[in-house]
Amino acid sequence: MHPTRQQADAGFAAEEAAGIPRSAPGRNYRDPNHKPELLFALTPFDAMCGFQPVAQSRALLAELALPELTFIEDALAQPEPIRAAFTAVLTHPEPWAAVEALARRAARATDGPLLAARLAYRDHGCDVGVLLTVLLNYVHLSPGECVYLDAGTVHAYLRGTAVEIMANSDNVLRCGLTAKHVDVPELLRIAEFTELAQPRWSVQTARIDVPVPDFHLTRLVVEGRGVICDEGPVIALCVQGEVSIDDVALGPGQAAFVPARTSSAVAGDGVLFLAGTPVNGQPSW
Numbered sequence: 001m002h003p004t005r006q007q008a009d010a011g012f013a014a015e016e017a018a019g020i021p022r023s024a025p026g027r028n029y030r031d032p033n034h035k036p037e038l039l040f041a042l043t044p045f046d047a048m049c050g051f052q053p054v055a056q057s058r059a060l061l062a063e064l065a066l067p068e069l070t071f072i073e074d075a076l077a078q079p080e081p082i083r084a085a086f087t088a089v090l091t092h093p094e095p096w097a098a099v100e101a102l103a104r105r106a107a108r109a110t111d112g113p114l115l116a117a118r119l120a121y122r123d124h125g126c127d128v129g130v131l132l133t134v135l136l137n138y139v140h141l142s143p144g145e146c147v148y149l150d151a152g153t154v155h156a157y158l159r160g161t162a163v164e165i166m167a168n169s170d171n172v173l174r175c176g177l178t179a180k181h182v183d184v185p186e187l188l189r190i191a192e193f194t195e196l197a198q199p200r201w202s203v204q205t206a207r208i209d210v211p212v213p214d215f216h217l218t219r220l221v222v223e224g225r226g227v228i229c230d231e232g233p234v235i236a237l238c239v240q241g242e243v244s245i246d247d248v249a250l251g252p253g254q255a256a257f258v259p260a261r262t263s264s265a266v267a268g269d270g271v272l273f274l275a276g277t278p279v280n281g282q283p284s285w
Contacts (some may be wrong), residue, residue: 001173002035004151007190008171026181030170036212037166038148040219040273041141042239045160048116048136050153050196054081057135060113064105066133072134076078077227083133084194086154089131090175090184099130106133113138119158120177129156129176137199148201148210152192163237163273167214218274225267234258234276241270 003011011029020027039047055075061073071088078084089095099121106117117133124130136154138152140146141162149155156177173187174180201208207218228234235257236243238250245264248256250272258264266272 001154033169035167035169036150038144040163043161045141046158047139049139049147049155051082052137053195066101066216068101095128099126124177139199145185146201147199152164165217165275220272222268228264232277233260234274239271243268243270
């Protein structure tokens with residue numbers, strides 16, 4: 001999960017004042033910026049994004065009928081069900097029996113939250129993050145589909161290849177499915193405990209805009225010759241075929257930086273992603 005700009009600013013200042021080196025493994029806030037992100041699937045992609053409606057979590061737990069997960073059902077019956085359940089999972093003193101019980105039930109799953117549990121357990125073993133699959137939205141993206149994640153949205157990417165673009169920050173609060181620093185109290189303090197009924201982000205045109213001024217993303221199919229004109233700087237990433245930008249040839253996985261206020265000739269046969277930023281508050285494409 002990533003903080004808001006205000007949370008990041010306060011957290012960064014506090015850790016600076018405490019003298020924690022910015023490169024320290026246990027540091028949460030390495031800069032004072034937020035980190036919203038957009039993910040564009042290149043292959044079939046599985047993820048968990050935001051809290052699913054409480055009714056869905058209750059229905060799933062009732063269907064599973066696992067005694068080891070009763071403590072999550074009890075938490076979902078409290079006045080603030082999402083906060084209570086998320087806290088119960090992350091602060092449970094001995095969640096391992098519950099993780100193993102859920103993993104056994106999910107061992108042959110091919111879709112939905114149980115697939116997320118199977119993938120999480122396959123890659124991370126007996127990790128408390130496996131239990132979060134009963135609270136978070138399971139999202140399967142087909143190539144060309146997107147998710148946008150604002151501050152406070154708990155998420156995990158489980159399987160697949162995608163293009164990801166985010167604000168200029170390295171602030172991450174982790175709670176599971178990782179070998180990196182985990183800070184449960186801080187995450188519980190700043191997480192957004194609301195339902196996210198639809199994690200997907202609508203893609204109507206080649207350019208994808210998001211509700212923050214930090215970035216936008218364009219998918220450009222190159223067939224022959226053309227020109228890129230932009231007032232702001234752009235990073236061009238080739239994901240398919242071969243494309244040249246001026247005299248720079250790009251193949252899949254290669255990128256080029258296009259300086260601000262320039263026109264660049266584009267030629268070839270392939271697919272580019274163009275990562276740009278608005279100029280003076282206005283979109284630059």
